[in-house]
Amino acid sequence: MSFAQLIQDAWNEQAKWLVVFRPLSWLYRGGFLLNKKLYQSGIKQSYKAPIPVMVIGNITVGGSGKTPLLIHLVSYLNSLKLRVGVISRGYGGQGPFPAYVDLDSTAEIVGDEPSLIVQSTGVPMAVGPNRQQSIELLLSKHELDLIICDDGLQHWALQRQLEWIVLDNNRGLGNEKLLPEGYLREPKKRLASGTVIEHSADPSSPLNMHLEAAQPYLLNKDLVTTFDANKDFYAVVGIGFPQRFYKTLENMGIHQFQCHEFPDHYEYELSDLQFEDANPIITTEKDAVKILAILKNNPDFKREIWVVPVDAVLSPACYETLHAQLKQLGLKLPEGI
Structure with missing residues (x-):
């Protein structure tokens, strides 16, 4: 630990x-x-x-x-x-900053939460430790x-x-x-x-x-299967308060899962997703934006990875x-x- x-x-x-x-x-x-x-x-x-x-x-x-x-x-x-724009520190991102966030931006560069925000909303967004620079970058591109x-x-x-x-x-x-x-x-x-x-x-x-959880979706786009809440899952999560995620799973009727916690904004590696059996993984949308990059770089990885979206x-x-x-x-x- x-x-x-x-x-x-x-x-x-x-x-x-x-x-x-x-x-x-x-x-x-x-x-x-x-x-x-x-x-x-x-x-x-x-x-x-x-x-x-x-x-x-x-x-x-x-x-x-x-x-x-x-x-x-x-x-x-x-x-x-x-007309709304969003700025963020871009915690976990490597920059260079300020960085404009779009649908092609990776969590490695701009951070996991900014990637999730833009993928979910398409909002104009910029990140960096200097918030003034981020705002000026946004206003140079958009009327807000x-x-x-x-x-x-x-x-x-x-x-x-x-x-x-x-x-x-x-x-x-x-x-x-x-x-x-x-x-x-x-x-x-x-x-x-x-x-x-x-x-x-x-x-x-x-x-x-x-927060209300919606129907889980499969992160592996090449796999064709349906969600089964009665399966045994590996709950892989790297957020600030993972207990909330576990409670969400239980409220969804998912009771059979092993907890695998990582620090907030954790940078996943392929080894973090490998287990002795073929049981599926279930995770958060915030974690999914980083895990997706691993799947793209490892097309032979076939374990099911389910993502639980939540709405406020x-x-x-x-x-x-x-x-x-x-x-x-x-x-x-x-x-x-």
Whole structure:
């Protein structure tokens, strides 16, 4: 087990021994607050884009459901005839940056989540650590009404007009400690300064969402077979909170699977997909964009690889809040909204 996986498991279990990291958490907090203050005071310069920016992020490390939410919002905003562009850090991508993301872009170059976002929506997207450069690249190619920043909640170099913070109640805030003693990127009180979207199947807030799984599809396009939930599967997953995926499988009636977890944004190799028997693999769409490259380079690999797509389902209050926020920004919506 890697150290990253060890820490991830300890966070999820709220292990007592994490207290040894408390001095590092104090250092992290001091450095984070100092950096934020430098931007707020103007000592460090932040960039204001010529069009509104909406940040979708979280205050925790690991998965919260923000990518399915972003994909849903892009599709919904496009249905309102708003011209939307997306930027991202492009974590896991090798660049060079800034990089424009299109349907031919590979996860190796631009990152797994950007590849998934563009494949799902076709949205104009650019990635790179410098968000200003990414926005300028997008605006040099497209006329846009709104920029959505995937993650970047703690990226104070970019000014934003809207913040949606996804709070996954399935995972919660753990021990509510900052990195590395806990998995919080910011103190809990940060939730008071943005629009919090509760990710939960049993929400307590009117602003909520949940994920619904759709019918699994076969990643191996050359294989002809049908999905059978009663088979024995290898659940191969490299996301921030794999337990959510396992719960999804169980809710779909898939109960016979062996868990094979890898770190978030893991770069798969062929050996990671090879097992002693011929049982199928089942995985997430985020993992699939990287596994697909392995299949293309290894056409003789014939094991079934099933992908579980998920859709974000938002409460009515989310749309009402979004409409009000967009109108405050001066964006024109269709009549009746």
